[in-house]
Amino acid sequence: MSASPAPGASDRGARTRERLLVAAQELIWEQGVSATTPRQVWERSGTGQGSLYHHFPTKHALALAAVTRTVRQMLDGARASLAHDSEPEERVHDYLTRPRDAVAGCRVGRLTSDATVMADDELRAAVRGYFTQLLDLATVVFEEAGEPPEAARRRATTAVAVIQGGYVLSRALGDPAPMRDATEGLLQLLDIAD
Amino acid sequence: MSASPAPGASDRGARTRERLLVAAQELIWEQGVSATTPRQVWERSGTGQGSLYHHFPTKHALALAAVTRTVRQMLDGARASLAHDSEPEERVHDYLTRPRDAVAGCRVGRLTSDATVMADDELRAAVRGYFTQLLDLATVVFEEAGEPPEAARRRATTAVAVIQGGYVLSRALGDPAPMRDATEGLLQLLDIAD
DNA sequence: GTCTATAAGAGGATAGAC
DNA sequence: GTCTATCCTCTTATAGAC
Numbered sequence: 001m002s003a004s005p006a007p008g009a010s011d012r013g014a015r016t017r018e019r020l021l022v023a024a025q026e027l028i029w030e031q032g033v034s035a036t037t038p039r040q041v042w043e044r045s046g047t048g049q050g051s052l053y054h055h056f057p058t059k060h061a062l063a064l065a066a067v068t069r070t071v072r073q074m075l076d077g078a079r080a081s082l083a084h085d086s087e088p089e090e091r092v093h094d095y096l097t098r099p100r101d102a103v104a105g106c107r108v109g110r111l112t113s114d115a116t117v118m119a120d121d122e123l124r125a126a127v128r129g130y131f132t133q134l135l136d137l138a139t140v141v142f143e144e145a146g147e148p149p150e151a152a153r154r155r156a157t158t159a160v161a162v163i164q165g166g167y168v169l170s171r172a173l174g175d176p177a178p179m180r181d182a183t184e185g186l187l188q189l190l191d192i193a194d
Numbered sequence: 195m196s197a198s199p200a201p202g203a204s205d206r207g208a209r210t211r212e213r214l215l216v217a218a219q220e221l222i223w224e225q226g227v228s229a230t231t232p233r234q235v236w237e238r239s240g241t242g243q244g245s246l247y248h249h250f251p252t253k254h255a256l257a258l259a260a261v262t263r264t265v266r267q268m269l270d271g272a273r274a275s276l277a278h279d280s281e282p283e284e285r286v287h288d289y290l291t292r293p294r295d296a297v298a299g300c301r302v303g304r305l306t307s308d309a310t311v312m313a314d315d316e317l318r319a320a321v322r323g324y325f326t327q328l329l330d331l332a333t334v335v336f337e338e339a340g341e342p343p344e345a346a347r348r349r350a351t352t353a354v355a356v357i358q359g360g361y362v363l364s365r366a367l368g369d370p371a372p373m374r375d376a377t378e379g380l381l382q383l384l385d386i387a388d
Numbered sequence: 389g390t391c392t393a394t395a396a397g398a399g400g401a402t403a404g405a406c
Numbered sequence: 407g408t409c410t411a412t413c414c415t416c417t418t419a420t421a422g423a424c
Contacts, residue, residue, distance in 0.1 A: 013407065038400065049410085055407090059401085109362045151382070153375060154379035157360075158380050161355070161356045161372070162359055164358065164363065165354065165356055165360070166351075168358040171306040182352045183352075231416080232418065244389070245389070253417090
């Protein structure tokens with residue numbers, strides 16, 4: 001721990017760092033890590049080059065901080081529907097019908113096609129951790145619905161795959177309809193009333 | 195039509211063009227269009243810079259030729275399982291259990307996260323065309339299985355989404371198991387014997 | 389058809405002033 | 407903490423010889 005700087009300066013620094021991080025998260029969602037340049041980040045954040053390289057020594061450090069935070073936020077969102085108190089069937093329904101910007105794609109899933117992400121151990125681990133945890137959350141719900149462990153895991157994987165595939169199709173067609181069709185199709189097969 | 199050049203030279207040129215195209219297809223599968231450089235293409239193909247820019251005036255022309263061919267090949271593969279003569283249920287089963295390099299990802303689906311592809315009208319149209327046709331093929335199969343048109347389209351979208359999502363999950367986890375789990379989970383829900 | 393030389397521009401930093 | 411100037415490399419070509 002170093003001595004506290006003047007409060008005003010400290011706050012300004014924290015806010016600058018925060019704005020850089022938010023800008024990086026947005027740009028990485030829109031374009032991926034590979035296609036996002038440090039320049040784009042400092043321009044969108046309204047800060048400057050000096051600030052960016054002060055708070056994040058490399059593009060890698062910035063990307064890792066941004067992706068790590070996005071993963072945490074997405075898992076919090078998933079828990080909000082999958083891990084609350086209602087019946088398992090209702091939780092599955094909530095998760096599958098959650099509002100999503102289908103055409104924009106999954107903030108994390110899209111990174112599996114990003115060369116910079118997959119070539120980097122830490123970034124790849126962040127993406128892997130997201131899906132590992134998400135699949136575990138969903139598996140528990142199907143177990144609580146009465147499925148044996150193996151079947152619960154298969155069914156959870158199918159459900160998460162439908163969401164990820166719905167994103168791919170909606171993005172490819174530039175239309176939110178495929179995500180809706182894919183999730184409604186699964187809900188019918190699961191015999192969960194729409 | 196221009197006059198035929200000497201046969202030897204013509205063949206060599208055609209073979210060179212072919213090798214460039216194959217190398218581009220491979221590299222685009224592995225890394226996407228954005229991350230694939232002209233240099234990588236001519237090095238992998240065993241040709242040279244002069245040959246590449248002789249056969250393809252720009253990186254865009256090369257990428258479009260490679261992606262267009264990949265889309266055609268993938269649709270031919272899908273038709274092989276979805277559009278043959280057996281019962282609809284068997285065709286669905288064949289499609290869902292077709293051998294796939296799950297960890298490598300879908301040659302076309304992965305392009306939906308590629309900035310260079312999505313920013314270009316022609317490349318985007320090629321990707322869109324692939325999924326439009328694939329969904330149409332699958333919809334017909336579910337209609338032939340007795341589903342009404344709307345339900346058939348939903349179910350087809352769910353099935354294609356499970357494949358695309360299976361790719362995303364297998365890639366994220368570096369493991370072919372999620373693709374297997376996702377497709378087996380869907381087959382059980384569809385009540386098609388494994 | 390293929391080769392090599394050259395070049396404009398962007399990306400990802402680093403250095404040192406303020 | 408932030409700014410500006412500078413630097414090196416890679417990408418995507420173009421030019422002209424062979």
